[in-house]
Amino acid sequence: MSIIVQKFGGTSVGSPSHIKRMASRVMEEKNRGNAVVVVVSAMGDTTDTLAKLASEITSQPKQREMDMLLSTGEQVTIALLAMALQERGAESISFTGGQAGIHTDSVHGNAKIKTIDGEPILRELDAGKIVVVAGFQGITEEGYISTLGRGGSDTTAAALAAQLEAERCDIYTDVDGVYTSDPRYIKKAAKISSLTYDDMLNLAAGGAGVLHPRSVKHAKKYGIPMVVRSSLTKERGTFINHSSQRSDRYPVIGIVFQGERTSITLSGLEGGSKVQSAIRAALETRNIECDFFKNHPESELTLLVQHNDVKESVELLSEGFKFPRFTTQGNLAKVAVIGSNIRTHPVIQGKAAKVLNAEHIEFKLIEDLPGSVTAAVPQHDMHLAAGLLHTAFGLDVPEMRKVVAVQ
Template sequence: MSIIVQKFGGTSVDSASAIKRAASRVIEEKNLGHDVVVVVSAMGDTTDTLTRLAYEVTSNPQKREMDMLLSTGEQVTIALLALALQEKGVDSISFTGGQAGIQTDSIHGNAKLKSIDPDPILRELADGKVVVVAGFQGVTEAGAISTLGRGGSDTTAAALAARLGAERCDIYTDVDGVYTSDPRYIKKAAKISSLTYDDMLNLAARGAGVLHPRSVKHAKEHGVPMTVRSSLTNERGTYINHTSKRSDRYPVIGIVFQDERASITLNGEDRDRGHDRQSVIRSILAARHIECDFYKNQQETTLLIPHCDLKESLELISEKEGPIAFERLTTDCDLAKLAVIGSNIRTRRVIQGKTAQMLTRAQIDFQFIDDAPGSVTVVVKQPDMHRAAEILHTGFGLDVPEMRKIAAIH
């Protein structure tokens, strides 16, 4: 039988009733004749609650112990979902990441997958069971529990789907698909019926929180179709594979944004001109799996990072000498990042110029990050983020009914 991997996010399993509803979704797929592997996140705000507890105990928690603590959230969910399935007469078994054969590197708090041994899952599927796997986690080569960082459950689901040769990977969440912007804040955002892997990767990498970029990369590399669907309704979601029904007539497909960004600005020229400061910093942060963007202004080098990585980034940069020496270092913790996303933006300069014009007219201060051919990205103050996103969404015609129809958006 073909294998379907389903993933349920935290809002889709945030209560006993939600877990029972998720179990019904699993059973529907099982009754269609598929083998089913389910990946789940921690219930609701469990991860945030556990993190707060850790900081009540210590102001500087070690990352290894944080992995040990945070991984318990998913373990609660897998056991409850397996019990709910058994109550409904479906044979099931729950696995932690390690029990499911998931091995990672040793970067605690933001580990990357190294390998997956499919045999433990395949043995249980052969016995007719539904296998429920804890997302967001694995084990290091030394046997320590590790976590995959933001979007870790998405990554677990896509990687398992790829390794198991699944027919499809379904991502169940609290929205019914991928939208032209976040519908919680941009009221005229429209659902997109289908996307290519590249379009979805571009959206996810720039801030569309519905999927993590690593999950899309796994799916693309192995040709596993993905769907993003609501766990609350039977609405058709967004289908993601190598092709899309979307018209190329309109270059812009979405406006995405990320809050809680921080900047680190290094003033002064490099003392050692034989090294490129930007490349050295990127390499240092990449070794710790810290994402960053750069934008330069005269003798300043500014990098933009998630606020949660600020402390570690400052430590990594300050302890290095020579190639990235600087005269003065300043930070700004009240920033956000917006991106105008396009499929084959052939008129990049026009898009960038129009973006600048609209934000300037609205008296919104911004800086450009010129980092990809498929997007125009700007940094703004966090209080301006939603207003700027709405202005760009309207300005590029994404909330016009006629454009929705032409672009195969509904």
């Protein structure tokens, strides 16, 4: 008996009627003779509604209590999906993250999975049940509820698939696969039929929102094939594995972008650029990701973080490092040209710079990453820059994509 992990998010968990449709999709997989584990997100705008309640109480909620609050969103969905499956005659049981044996560190609001005890799920699968697991959450050593932060439900699915040695991890979402860029904004973006883990990691690390890097890392480490596909259509989706059917003649596979970035420039920093790795490590203690600008002057360092992380980043930096002053600049975005072994193609960086310069888009290059050439641009130029790069690197589909019929 093969184990398939399915993850449903987005509009597929938007309402009771969507949940019933999701149940059909789950039953199809079960009826193929597979053991099925389903990971779900919170319904529709539940998370926002809960966050709004908190904001009416306090502007600075403790993350432990936010996790207690927000984790109810997924808990509602798992109960309803288990009911929908039972209504269709399937044996099913719902598990919170903690009940599913998902143990995390204690970084509330952005926790990392430390270990998974697969026994509770395997026991129920052996009993013939479909196991429905709350995504995005786990339990800390203290027995407290934690949430995994951005992309959390994908990570739950991939980590469970790895732990359970699943045959496949299917990520059902609102789009029908992984695209060369976000098709909501870049109209000529094309669906990619197959990708390697590394290509997907590069895309995800660059900000392709369809999958979080953590989830791909879990899948890669344990060799679990992933499929990104639509919950609304029967389209094939994008297959992610160790090898890809993609031609490697051209190294660029996509253009990704992420807004809501702020740069923090530390002036007169003791140690200068040599402290980069120490800074990165300090921020990582709070699971804050940062990028560094290339080509900064001596004794100055500029890092790029998410808007939401600015306050905490400055606190951490002030505690651990000596610099007389700092400045911040908001309204920035990251735009990244993603590819395989892209550093072995030095021409990419020059070409990207030329394209942006030609349209007078201000940009600063981000330090080298093996899978991308990345620039910080003004937020208002983000989509323009991405579209220009998409065209320049030959990624545009020749004709308009076919409209996919919604079932």
